[in-house]
Amino acid sequence: MTYRTFTRLAATTALAGLGGAAAAQEELNALVWCDHTDPALIEPFEEAHGVTVNLREYEGTGAALALLEQSRPGDWDVLVIDGIDVFRAIDAGILAALPEEELPTADFFPEVVMAENNSRDGVTYAVTEKFGYNTISYNANAVDPADMEDLTRVWSEAYDGRISIYDYYLPVMGLAAMAQGIDTAAIDAEALGPIGETLAEMRSRAASVAGVVAAQTALATGEVDIVVGGGEWLTAVLAEERPELTWTIPSQGAVRWTQSIGVLEGSENPDLALEFVKYIVSPEGQARLATSSCFWGMPANAAAGDVLTDEQKAVLRWDDQEDYLARTQLYPAPDTDLDIEMQDLWLNTLQQ
């Protein structure tokens, strides 16, 4: 082998290596909730496509929108977002159209397809991927389960100092509205009066107002016995070790949360991003997402029932979903002005 041949071969090998490295380094950047960071969910997709999925968690739609506004187009490929906030992302023009015919929404629980939220003017921008309930979580060994079936008894004197309130004003105010017989969709400025009264009563009984981890810790350590605004997402991961930590949907109903996923406008990997969305809403992806190590929740795609084990479906209360979906209402979805009023009411109540 001559020196020239050697150098050519070496250069060719190096370029091939670089090309291979470049292919192996194809990346997808996704802004997600913590349930998407479970390796059991992400690794099968990475292996199947030979790519790396970079995940960044965020809390609060505002934080995600601000992050996207500060990023260059193409920096992010996929966005997971609160179902009631998809319209904000559409307004901001950050979501790309999705090919509706390639999404298995026909297999979804009909109540969570939510075409009116996920699409506009006949164009689909997002697809629901997971749902669950903000309701009442409790320790069945420490409270009377019958009391948990009535919201007004949950924050009665009997449980003074034994309650934690989930630290997010929309679902908690939704529950307060339902306790007052007000539909979450009917919440307006006038309704904030009675909602505020209920919130104040709830707050006066509460030992803490806690985020996900703090609420879970408080319930698990016995610091509190009830979490108002909790649900399967709070206690399902503890079901095996602490079966007494459970949840119910009271007679007045509860609030239903949903999360949607979409491809970001300007993505540099739109095809791969779409593949990721399709994977997440596939039966296999849905089963893994539903049982994520961060928090469990119902898969939007009912076909995931064929993949989930009987034990997993029992924890998710698969067979009760028809009843639950009928008795729950979607999160309040206020416009900007009402949102400000609701947040101010929340802050003033917390500071009482």
Place this chain on the structure above:
Amino acid sequence: MSAQTATIRGWGFLAPAVLWTLAFFIVPFVVMGAMSLATLDGRTLVWGLSLDNYRELAGQAYLARAIAVSLEITLTVTLVSVLLAYPLAWIIAYRVPPRWQRLVLLLAILPFWTSYVVRSYAWLLVLARDGVVNQTLMGLGLIAEPLTLANTRFATVTGFVHFFVMLLTLTIYANLVQLSPNYRKAAMDLGANAFQTFRHVILPLTLPGIMTGAFLTFVLCIGDYITPQILGGNTELTVPQVIMVQLGRRADFPLAAALAIVLMGIVTLAYLAMARWLRLDRL
């Protein structure tokens, strides 16, 4: 070296610090000030010179309460930390043999090595109803029912004090070891007893170390979000927690910036008060 060369060289040495301050303090501060005068129209940021955010804040009871809560917690933490750190620093400086002092200091700052968040959650478990503190008190027969310690202001103050005692110990220790032993000897020779020596000689001379640590404690404590969020149980909100609420869902940066300016105003007033009444100019 000519005067001109010396001037250029002086500016050359000064330039990195000036540029650093400009890039990471002055410019962000101006941007934050400008942001506090902007408004949100839907999701669109409208730059201007509006005082709407400050008017909005002036009318909200939750902000006045948040300022009061922040000040009460911060002053309590600063006072308790100084009272605990001073004897600790004194013992390390004067009672521990010099060859062991480094090791003791290392042990004193050991908790710094763990994550701030993890440490806060650890305190939550320690102070829980079935945590170490309650179990011990009940085991000793001092209480019949567990006390509510977690998710309270007491928990927030405890978490803060745990952190800031270490910081203050270091600053006060550094001050104590620099004092010549001759000061104490001279005071004793002149007839002062141990307390009088401490009161009239050592304490005034170590005041700069105390004030440096106390002011650092004040600034870091009043701006902290993590500790009250984890340990305080949101039963009362501090100013940083209220700022975070503005950002979480609505991303209302103008209102959050106005709140941050209010917080800076409080810190500035605290500094001026310390400078006036506690002779900060001696630092």
